[in-house]
Amino acid sequence: MADSRSHNLFDTRRQYDERMAQLHLHEIALPLLRPFVTANGTIGERRTVLVGITRDGLTGWGEAAPYPGVTDETLDATWDGLKGEVAAILERRPAELSPSAAAAVDEAEHDVEARLQGRPLWAMLGGSQEPVPAGLAIGIADDPDEMLGEVEAAVSTGIASFKLKIRPGYDDGPCRRLRRHFPEVSIAADANGSYEMEDPFFDLIDELGLVYVEQPMAATRLHEHAVLRQRIETPICLDESAAPAPMAIRAVEMGAADVLCLKPSRLGHRAAGEIAKLARQAGMSLKASGMVESTIGKAHTLALATGPDFEHADLVPAATVFGGDVCPDGLRIENGQIDPSDRPGIGFEPDPRALARFGVRSLSLSR
Numbered sequence: 001m002a003d004s005r006s007h008n009l010f011d012t013r014r015q016y017d018e019r020m021a022q023l024h025l026h027e028i029a030l031p032l033l034r035p036f037v038t039a040n041g042t043i044g045e046r047r048t049v050l051v052g053i054t055r056d057g058l059t060g061w062g063e064a065a066p067y068p069g070v071t072d073e074t075l076d077a078t079w080d081g082l083k084g085e086v087a088a089i090l091e092r093r094p095a096e097l098s099p100s101a102a103a104a105v106d107e108a109e110h111d112v113e114a115r116l117q118g119r120p121l122w123a124m125l126g127g128s129q130e131p132v133p134a135g136l137a138i139g140i141a142d143d144p145d146e147m148l149g150e151v152e153a154a155v156s157t158g159i160a161s162f163k164l165k166i167r168p169g170y171d172d173g174p175c176r177r178l179r180r181h182f183p184e185v186s187i188a189a190d191a192n193g194s195y196e197m198e199d200p201f202f203d204l205i206d207e208l209g210l211v212y213v214e215q216p217m218a219a220t221r222l223h224e225h226a227v228l229r230q231r232i233e234t235p236i237c238l239d240e241s242a243a244p245a246p247m248a249i250r251a252v253e254m255g256a257a258d259v260l261c262l263k264p265s266r267l268g269h270r271a272a273g274e275i276a277k278l279a280r281q282a283g284m285s286l287k288a289s290g291m292v293e294s295t296i297g298k299a300h301t302l303a304l305a306t307g308p309d310f311e312h313a314d315l316v317p318a319a320t321v322f323g324g325d326v327c328p329d330g331l332r333i334e335n336g337q338i339d340p341s342d343r344p345g346i347g348f349e350p351d352p353r354a355l356a357r358f359g360v361r362s363l364s365l366s367r
Contacts, residue, residue, distance in 0.1 A: 060112025
């Protein structure tokens with residue numbers, strides 16, 4: 001959980017020489033090793049915007065990652081919004097930004113502050129350097145053997161936690177098949193809001209031994225999630241309902257979930273820390289996750305996941321899912337775990353050669 005220093009970062013930070021501040025934008029397109037299929041659709045590449053903020057000669061990085069079918073934002077609108085609000089961003093004034101853009105700015109500000117302090121971001125957030133167990137999301141597959149092969153390859157690297165994407169008609173069978181072939185691993189299921197309360201899947205879900213079922217119904221249907229929570233024994237995790245912050249707070253107040261999934265790429269670190277505190281006070285478990293990002297976004301998820309109150313994480317190195325990355329020396333798995341870096345900030349920055357390879361457009365702006 002973030003400590004008070006991160007909660008009040010924008011109120012207590014040192015005075016910078018704003019004349020030296022810069023905003024850097026890089027749109028990137030990373031190819032996925034295999035198409036990622038969810039109840040919301042299919043993607044074959046991931047387009048995001050890397051956001052860099054330079055203060056006092058050091059640059060911190062965040063990643064704006066609107067996701068088709070999940071967020072309402074387009075990538076072009078995110079880019080234009082960041083470009084149009086450069087003065088407000090660099091002067092740390094309120095800016096009219098989309099949620100993904102605002103979260104990326106928050107990430108970059110936290111990163112640059114940690115770098116200026118010479119501290120890892122996880123330390124500034126009140127976390128620890130204990131390794132975080134990796135967790136891999138498995139997309140919907142037409143061929144059951146393809147799904148099993150993906151899990152088998154991941155198990156060979158030590159990964160022991162999996163989240164299977166499901167949708168009506170693709171749920172009970174794949175979950176049972178995965179459990180039968182890999183009885184030793186942890187399995188959760190993620191519906192991405194695709195079910196109705198009366199779906200027969202909920203009558204047998206408790207037979208599957210899932211760690212949790214994530215976002216069974218649409219994001220705004222918090223009351224129905226609270227009712228379903230009383231009906232089934234399988235813990236309910238809310239993801240899409242955990243952003244924006246006001247909806248996440250309502251979910252906590254209504255007791256709509258057992259587990260709350262917090263994403264710095266949707267909330268920023270400050271809001272994520274505040275919501276985490278409320279959720280734990282309400283007796284909820286916490287999970288850190290991301291939006292299928294490059295190492296920049298994944299490093300922010302890792303920093304959040306090191307907090308003492310986070311019991312779950314959806315996190316694997318970029319090399320596990322992408323055919324390339326902007327940080328060639330990105331996160332690594334060792335014995336199924338990911339070690340937080342002891343370098344200042346998130347510990348990574350985009351490599352110019354990688355940006356030339358995967359970049360779509362770039363822009364640097366000053367006040």
